[in-house]
Amino acid sequence: MQMPPDNQPWWHRIQSKPVLLKIALPIIIIISWIVLSALIDNEFILPSIASVLLVLSKPFADILGSGSLVGNALVSLGRVLIGFFVAAVLAIPLGISMARNNKVHDFFDSTIQVFRPIPPLAWVPLALAWFRIGLLSMVFIIAIGAFFPILLNTLDGVKSIKKTWIEAAHTLGAKERQVLTNVILPGAAPTIWTGLRVGFGIAWMCVVAAEMMPGTNSGIGYLIITSYNWGQVQVIIAGIIVIGIIGLGIDYLFKVVERKKFMWRELDR
């Protein structure tokens, strides 16, 4: 391969190196941030990078009497896990039965199609009316957000199972129950896993929004809205960055498991 000559314009050099291309936009954003914050020179509109980094550098320090970044993030993560778990426990069995039985499918399908496009946050007022402010209403909203991607992927995964896998299992002496645990579940697992990954992403978005509900007193969403009320924009941005990093980290964990356990889906032809 020929190396690009030095007299090439800089944008050609960036394009020829994937790593450079990948970090180009973040660098542009950071530079624009530095320039804009210097121009605006108002911490209440756009704080400097330094003040945001200062907040991020003390993740365990109490902020405005509302707890630390890490503490609040853990509270949010706990809520997400509960809501996500509820959604998975409901959606996976329902998805399997809908895929396996046309009557079950027809019974639930129309209702699901109506509820699916409703954004989880549209349920906030109802959640408050039914469950008051607190864990229950947050779990409710998170579970609604995570439920549909898990359900639809489970349905899809079970439906895409090869008919001859099931028939082969039957001829090898497997009973209905054994077919479920030894063929349908492992066969649909990669797609169900994708559903869990997408569902978790949505649940994570929902928790932050749910924590901005009036009356909440913990969680990363609460920290952000409190910082807004106190005009602490550098904390808002630090909180947003923490949300992004945790979301990215969890997505990465999902992907690692996917690559390790479900490689066969890509490789089986």
Add this chain to the structure above:
Amino acid sequence: MTLIVENLSKEFEQRDVHSPALVSINLEVQDKEFTCVLGPSGCGKTTLLRIIAGLEKPTSGKVIIGGEIVTEPTPRLAMIFQDYSLFPWRTVLDNIAFGLEMKGIDETERHRVASHYLDLIGLCGFGKNYPYELSGGMRQRVAVARALAIDPSVLLMDEPFGALDAQTRNMLQKQLLEIWEKTQKTILFVTHSVDEAVFMADRIVVLTSRPGTVKEVVKIDLPRPRDRTSLDFASVRRYVLGLIDEQLPIQ
């Protein structure tokens, strides 16, 4: 164990139109016999095999194995599919051990049995591999081992080598005959290849085109191992080919 197909018919129903696929099939497969079902595409030979395996219900008639009527899949009849249908998330060894696992046999014992069949198909050393790491011919051998591991009375094979290239196909035919001799299984083998049927079978059941009926049962008396290039082979082949050609409409 003797396999008997008695007066078996199958009709498919599509928008209230009944179309017969198989009409009064009578068939008897003797213990340890290698029988080929041969017929043109669409004659219902796969349907016949699926009914025998208990995967589909006949419209009338019955299938009897060892004196019992077949109504659902039974481990006495093991089916081998054209697409291998191995479980891609299981290793080769765990694929072969699948039937034993369903029976509740503990891991050490089922791995011991599975290793024996892995040896038999000449793939020892591949037990820890996954099906996607194997070639088509190797995968089909694993499917054969998986079927043999449950110790069935009859092996039902639905065009098992249909998706393979000619050389692999010839090699697998020979290997299957060796396995057949070693294990003394009854084999019912569906194919549309006259050459394959004449090379493998003790008897060939020739079906007519749709709706399928038994046109003739041809006994193949050629000594084994058979020589594809011999004159005898060619004359039997010509005879069977004639049976198939007669029924095809002239274009």
